Amino acid sequence: MNDSSFGSSLRAKIFFVIIVGFFSISVLQLFNMQILQEKTYTTKANENSVKPIYQIAPRGVFYDRNHNILVGNKPTFTLRITPAAYDKKLSPYIETILGVKPGYIDRILKQTQQYSRYIPRRIAKDVPFNVIAWYEENASKLPGVDYVIETQRDYSFGVIGAHMFGYTKEIPAELLQKKKNEYMMGDEIGFNGIEKTYEDFLRGEKGIQYVLVDSRQKIIGSYKDGKHDKTAIKGYDLILSIDKDAQMIAESLFVDKRGAVVAIEPSTGEILAFLSSPQYDLSDFASVTSNEVWKKLNSDENRPLFNRATMSIYSPGSTFKMVSALAALEEGIIDTNYRTYCGGGFQYGDRFFKCLHVHGAVDIITSIEKSCNTFYYQLALKIGIDKWSEYAKKLGFGKKTGVDISEESPGIVPTREYYDKVFGKDRWRKGILVSLGIGQGELSVTPIQLAQYAALIANYGKTAKPHFLKGYIETKTGKYVEIKPKYFDAGISKRSFEIVRRAMYRVVNGAGTATNIRMPDLEIAGKTGTAQNPHGKDHAIFIGFAPYKNPKIAIAVIVENAGFGSVNAAPIARDIIKAYLKKDKVKIEKPAYLSELVNLKKIKNEN
């Protein structure tokens, strides 16, 4: 063919016809739809609309290491209001029925203003059945109000565990912005503790049901017989390392006390018992948390919301003596033949540092067994600040343990740099070191660090990061997936640990400071401590492990304002160890201590 047909006017005309043709057909179709059939379409749009209804997936539940349930789910009624259809004049009636203050509904509607008016708001969770019965009778007079059955946490299995389990909360607006692909308004999200760390395992997948709704959003049937519906898939169930019996004993022993307990399986880092006391009642957070509860918890001087086991920092007292012992043995500063004389104290410069007794000639074993301060005042000076802080860090102090809940403090291990910063370069006196030698001074540790330290000693310097999660069950496949512990090694020789362990054995089974917890058939090794407290009575501390030869449990117990560790902390540790190892029948009834939780009068009187 020839060139003349390039872009010929005939070819342009054919394009023109196609374009104008399609334009005309479209305009005709628009005319047909929007002018001629407007009524049909409008009625259909109003009457026959498809709407997705989302069903919340039940969260995964928590089991203990022996597959006893710790935290479950239970069905509850949730009352909702959809602003687009709701008449605000109804609020006073509903508020009266719910027994809440006037203005309650208005406040929730205002808080959720930024969302579409067609999305229902949860007004009240865990609504009693009589309210639902009242709604059913009056539904026709209550436009825009409905209820759904949802699940909420059930804590009625005998364990409180407030600080480790944590609670869930409606997702805040700022967080929703960031996670808008996974969450919708009103969804619950793990807010602290295990609920927060394992949120992705626990939350499951929402179900969707497509329904036909009329213009007043009333459901008139399912869409395509539910062909496209998706059922909600429950979140993964977690198998925790907690031992329910040990945990329950710990909780019952702390009903009238303040403090913390952490027990660890030394070879794996699995947390067997975990407690911060006083606790709070998680079921207060399972539905809408009332302002009164918040106010009460926040203003309580015992700070029940505060997780003492991982966040509170204490002075470790004599329990820290093994750090100096290990440092000195490992560095060859002393050996088992080394002896020093205790005449009831130690004169350093112009200050006299006291010991509780006159111990006479003391070697490394006796120094721990009898907790001789004089020995450690001198030893600290021999070790020096640099080696001392190096070993404190090797044994896990001064940094977070990395436990799988996010609330944790690192504590403080003072170093040369630390004192240089506080007092100026080299402008501090070595006397500071004397106090550090017996675990007093600027040093501060958390209970979980002490438990990890006990586990390290028990297992000759080898353990794994303390953790709650042993594994989880994948909902779809039913498969159990185990989580591998993160093992680590303190890097101190077995020989040094051997000596320290022997000394700790004698603390309970020799002529030591905790012979009061000796048992004929179970060898416990441990160390008592008394931590100075500038605000009141000293804190009692005990760390230990058992059985001595093949440790299965390492533990740290702190009882605030209770005085000597041997009298007040050691027996608690013994009972928990007993419960875990010997499986004594646990005979505690939940209401007895739950009710006492609320007022905690006893503790307040003590101060």
Place this chain on the structure above:
Amino acid sequence: MKIEYKLNDKFDLMIFIPAFILIAVGLAAIYSSTVNHPTASGNFLKQVFFASVSLIIFFIIYSLPQQTFKKFTIPFYASSIFLLIIVLVIGKSVYGSKSWLDFGPIGFQPSEFAKIGTILALSYWLTYKDRDINNIKDIGIALMIGFVPVILILLEPDTGTAIVFAIITLSLIYWSGISLFGLFVVLSPGIVTFVSLFGTYAFILALAGVIIALFLFKRDIFNSIIVFVMNLGASFFFDYIYKILKPHQQKRIAAFLDPSADPLGSGYNALQAKLAIGSGGLLGKGFMQGNQTQLRFIPEQWTDFIYCVIGEEFGFIGSVIVLTLFLIIFIRLLKLSSIAKDKFSSLVIIGFLSLLFSHFAINIGMNLGLTPVIGLPLPFLSYGGSSLISNMILLGIVSNIYRNRKLHT
């Protein structure tokens, strides 16, 4: 000396103003459909950003020397093909199709930019020296230029975009002056292959049709046999390819044939779109007042179903105005293609016209329930940066051609 300066002489307002208004209407519709949406509420501001960027790019392209485009044709086309291959390997899946390249917060669809490369490359090839548009070899190469991206995009798979590429290729070959017989040679293998997907009887019937057509063209027996063999070969080749494909790729081709491929059934979207538009009436329900839109009956309405926001909220009047703005652009492009100073420019303009029109026809047809649901954005209006920017680049090239139309003539 006074210089008579007329804006209209250097800058084609007839095409820029309608495009600008369409972008503005698109922004209003995106605002209305996303502002109350829990997950898409940021899209309006993003689109404002895309619109600003695309305008800046438009003016840069507009002011470049005209020779630039020819010079950049081959590297541009080559890199388009490269990116289309890359996206198949490391692309991100969106709604089951691997068409996105992700660079941290920025993602884009290489197929949008391949459109520009393909239009330029085809225009270049079809006007290079003594090209004979009815020579089998020259047509063959032109088809290759156009169909390499078609095949790559079908593998993503993005059926709608592949169709657009095919339409662009055919329009450019057609505009270059191919004979009716040539057009038949180009089209028949594609049609026969497509029909063969519906079974053996359909395939035999299609082949019979080809034989009848060949008789009617009264070509010599040798040429006729070659064409027939090409038809046969194409469908068997396709059959062979289909068999060596992996199951999931076969599934994609099956999904192309099955109109209810998307998860909720495309019937659902089509029905909801029609209800939205039909219930709009003459004047519409008003900005932000459409209950179909505000209740979000149509998923991702701000992309492929943006036209039903306009239909519902601005009614018949608004809908027709949008169609008319497109009509003005189309007619104007057709006019410009005949006043362009060279064949290359003329083909580029026709390429842009066929691109816009195929998007327009497939999208509007789907919204009005005239054609099956094939996901394609409506140019200038739908949410999305890649599509808007590539359209504005092409608009920039066309405006550039307009600015330079009187040089060297």
